[in-house]
Amino acid sequence: AQPGAVKPVAVPMRDLKWGTLNFLHTTDTHGWHAGHLQESQYSADWGDYVSFAEHMRRKADEQGVDLLLVDTGDRVEGNGLYDASTPKGKYYYDIYRQQNVDIICTGNHELYQASTADQEHLQTVPNFRNNYIASNLDYVDPKTGERSPMAQRYRRFKTKNQRIDIVAFGFLFDFTGNAKNTVVQPVKKTIQEDWFQKVVRESRPDVFVVIGHVGVQMQEFKDIFRAIRLHNPNTPIVFFGGHVHVRDATSYDSRSFAIASGRYFETIGWMSVELGSDAPSFHRRYIDNNILGLYHHTGLNASTFPTEHGRNVTSMIAKARAELDLDYIYGCAPKDYWMTRAPYPHENSIYSLLEKQILPAIVVNPKRAQVPRLAIMNTGAIRFDIFKGAFTRDTTFIVSPFLSVLNYIPDVPYRVARKVLGLLNSGGQIMDEDFVPWHLMAIPEQQVPRKSVIYEKKPPKVSDSMGQQVPLGRFGGGDDAHDGPVLIEGYTTKDDIGDDGDDAVHANIDFHVVPNCIQAEIAFPKEKEPETVDLVFFDFIQPWVLFALKVSGGNQTAADVKSYVPDTFSDLMSEWMKKNWPRKCD
Numbered sequence: 001a002q003p004g005a006v007k008p009v010a011v012p013m014r015d016l017k018w019g020t021l022n023f024l025h026t027t028d029t030h031g032w033h034a035g036h037l038q039e040s041q042y043s044a045d046w047g048d049y050v051s052f053a054e055h056m057r058r059k060a061d062e063q064g065v066d067l068l069l070v071d072t073g074d075r076v077e078g079n080g081l082y083d084a085s086t087p088k089g090k091y092y093y094d095i096y097r098q099q100n101v102d103i104i105c106t107g108n109h110e111l112y113q114a115s116t117a118d119q120e121h122l123q124t125v126p127n128f129r130n131n132y133i134a135s136n137l138d139y140v141d142p143k144t145g146e147r148s149p150m151a152q153r154y155r156r157f158k159t160k161n162q163r164i165d166i167v168a169f170g171f172l173f174d175f176t177g178n179a180k181n182t183v184v185q186p187v188k189k190t191i192q193e194d195w196f197q198k199v200v201r202e203s204r205p206d207v208f209v210v211i212g213h214v215g216v217q218m219q220e221f222k223d224i225f226r227a228i229r230l231h232n233p234n235t236p237i238v239f240f241g242g243h244v245h246v247r248d249a250t251s252y253d254s255r256s257f258a259i260a261s262g263r264y265f266e267t268i269g270w271m272s273v274e275l276g277s278d279a280p281s282f283h284r285r286y287i288d289n290n291i292l293g294l295y296h297h298t299g300l301n302a303s304t305f306p307t308e309h310g311r312n313v314t315s316m317i318a319k320a321r322a323e324l325d326l327d328y329i330y331g332c333a334p335k336d337y338w339m340t341r342a343p344y345p346h347e348n349s350i351y352s353l354l355e356k357q358i359l360p361a362i363v364v365n366p367k368r369a370q371v372p373r374l375a376i377m378n379t380g381a382i383r384f385d386i387f388k389g390a391f392t393r394d395t396t397f398i399v400s401p402f403l404s405v406l407n408y409i410p411d412v413p414y415r416v417a418r419k420v421l422g423l424l425n426s427g428g429q430i431m432d433e434d435f436v437p438w439h440l441m442a443i444p445e446q447q448v449p450r451k452s453v454i455y456e457k458k459p460p461k462v463s464d465s466m467g468q469q470v471p472l473g474r475f476g477g478g479d480d481a482h483d484g485p486v487l488i489e490g491y492t493t494k495d496d497i498g499d500d501g502d503d504a505v506h507a508n509i510d511f512h513v514v515p516n517c518i519q520a521e522i523a524f525p526k527e528k529e530p531e532t533v534d535l536v537f538f539d540f541i542q543p544w545v546l547f548a549l550k551v552s553g554g555n556q557t558a559a560d561v562k563s564y565v566p567d568t569f570s571d572l573m574s575e576w577m578k579k580n581w582p583r584k585c586d
């Protein structure tokens with residue numbers, strides 16, 4: 001763990017079950033390779049994961065079984081360690097490559113900005129030359145304009161100890177928001193291509209491994225499964241997914257299994273497959289990225305766990321964090337503000353903080369300061385909670401990593417503009433089928449349909465006694481199924497396999513569904529409704545806003561859109577924290 005990270009807390013554990021073929025899986029790490037410095041149960045860092053993997057590979061060798069490491073993309077954007085440097089990722093690429101990842105693919109975040117896709121092509125692909133797979137992704141050379149596969153389309157190899165013959169694919173969901181230097185081919189089209197058909201018809205491996213930046217409940221994985229199964233009725237097929245930022249597992253039939261391993265390096269996924277008998281059996285665990293859990297699963301302790309390589313990686317991260325000055329404090333948050341742990345609107349909701357305080361203060365164009373305006377932001381623009389205490393340079397990127405700017409359309413009739421928010425939040429009833437789905441404006445956790453889950457509240461058994469800030473690691477009120485030790489709030493995953501997937505037994509956390517967008521009314525006259533307003537919105541949601549205006553009876557087009565203020569939302573937000581929150585934390 002990093003210097004300054006909160007101390008880990010031991011919790012009741014469920015063990016890992018080893019099989020003949022075993023996997024460790026990371027996804028959607030979004031630059032959190034320093035771990036969660038403020039959260040006790042996720043505070044291990046990439047160096048600890050390097051040590052963990054070394055020990056687990058040794059255990060596999062001792063048992064004569066095999067272990068493979070998988071990463072399914074979105075490694076960048078979302079944490080100061082990646083975002084705070086110029087250029088972005090100055091330290092990240094060298095830190096990430098220290099892990100020996102056997103099968104790796106691309107996420108959508110590697111592709112939003114052309115410069116990020118260039119770096120993926122120039123650094124991560126060569127760093128993992130034999131292991132990187134791009135089944136449906138091409139790169140366009142900026143000099144020649146030539147289009148070629150980002151990496152090999154599939155990988156065939158034999159495992160180290162048992163020589164298990166594996167064919168692996170690496171997919172990205174049907175993403176359309178990529179920069180112009182990449183081409184994402186829809187999965188349905190890719191699986192019709194000759195190369196894919198030849199592999200699934202002729203290769204006859206022992207196991208197919210499909211990794212993808214794709215939610216395990218998404219259609220893309222189901223289509224790939226069907227295409228492979230059609231020609232391989234008995235071959236085990238395992239899937240490693242991501243993108244939706246949730247812990248999830250399912251099986252598409254009795255010889256297949258799929259796992260998604262959460263987000264932000266909170267989770268290290270574990271899947272084991274027992275191949276020996278007629279029908280394969282599968283097991284999954286969601287390992288909290290808690291150093292005490294990593295000790296538990298390896299049977300080691302603080303002095304025997306860190307390997308030399310792991311220690312060096314931890315030092316590399318600490319040096320990078322110091323050089324980037326990530327602990328620089330902008331202000332001190334007076335309390336926790338939650339994305340989904342509080343309802344919206346609510347005094348503890350980060351979206352209410354934005355609507356009531358931050359947006360009215362930052363959505364100001366000096367030349368139009370007197371003009372009433374509606375400011376609309378998509379909830380997906382916010383990526384993480386704000387915890388009581390220090391709001392740092394790092395926190396800025398954690399909460400808002402995007403380069404989003406505010407655009408506007410001047411003087412929109414209020415009778416038209418007032419309808420826009422309702423339409424953006426309407427769940428898509430009025431959309432035509434070809435339009436980019438509405439839910440893409442919301443947080444990734446809601447990108448497959450999700451309901452609020454609110455647990456019965458019980459008084460906590462003990463208060464936080466650790467004497468330091470431990471936002472997610474505080475003690476919870478306990479869990480119905482568990483009368484043993486006091487539990488700490490954290491993941492209590494229910495997936496298609498059951499409710500025993502988490503390696504750590506936790507107290508529940510509420511999940512409140514949030515709308516696609518929120519809106520602040522700014523500088524409205526007190527006496528009566530305005531005739532016209534400036535309609536201000538995040539540039540990311542422009543296509544939806546224009547569509548909603550059209551449906552509302554407006555005639556505005558992209559030609560009417562102008563820049564409202566030059567700064568990014570992230571800069572405006574951290575300036576607000578500087579001005580409005582005390583510099584010193586108690």
Ligand SMILES: O=c1ccn([C@@H]2O[C@H](COP(=O)(O)O)[C@@H](O)[C@H]2O)c(=O)[nH]1
Binds near residue numbers: 074378440
């Ligand atoms: O500029 C941007 C880019 C993305 N978003 C939001 O993020 C999700 C995608 O997040 P993943 O981590 O890839 O799942 C997207 O749907 C938007 O909600 C944004 O707001 N601005």
